[in-house]
Amino acid sequence: MTRCHFYLDPSEVPDVTSAQELHVHLYGGFAPKPGSAAIGKQVADLFHRFGVQPSTRVVDLISIALAETAADRFVLRSNSETNWSREIIVRLPLAWPEPWRKVEAELAATLNFLSGDVWSFEFERGGKEPPIKSELNSYKRSFGLQKGDCVALFSGGLDSTIHAIQALAEGRKPTLVSHGYRGDQEVQNDIASRLPKQLEHLSVNIWTTSSRTSEDSMRARSFCS
Helix, strand or coil: CCCCCCEHHHHHCCCCCCCEEEEEEECCCCCCCCCCEEEEEHHHHHHHHCCCCCCHHHHHHHHHHHHHHHHHHHHHHHHCCCCCEEEEEEEEEEECCHHHCCHHHHHHHHHHHHHHCEEEEEECCCCCCCCCCHHCCCCCCCHHHHCCCCCECCCCHHHHHHHHHHHHHCCEEEEEEEEEECCCCHHHHHHHCCCCCCCCEEEEEECCCECCCCCCCCCCHHHCC
């Protein structure tokens, strides 16, 4: 069993290097302590790039997706009793945890199905809040959501490329959204540039950093997408 703890303040991350504990700086760009991790710096910047104020529930969902991704990435299957199925407990601060506590069982069941693991959650208060409007107005927008009429997840693979082409054939104008893993982004950009029409393309790297060994099975990656 591995307990995964998440912090908005990097100074709260303890000096712990146990394989049974993972401590993560959420929305951070660097791992603050040896054996800790960080995730989501670029994701936090997106709120400013869009120039829109997401709801509290949306920000909480993003926090959950980042926490799931960090746990999936840094909890090794090789350390489990079966050498595959992991038992993962996620302790995560949310801005409004009450709605998510009501669906903890459904959320855990979804991740269990996707990853073949046993997940559980402990949601608490103190999570990331949506940016205030005055803060958003102080940034220059670099991405216009209004340019598209729908969103298409775009991995650069065959399925997502065909979907984008079909949307164009139907007269739609999708905004492409990619998870820009290292090594994938160049391919995604190249394929996007070869589509029949030039589309807005947003590539996001959730930017996980840690000195820990990474798990590469990534069975639950579709939840973060």
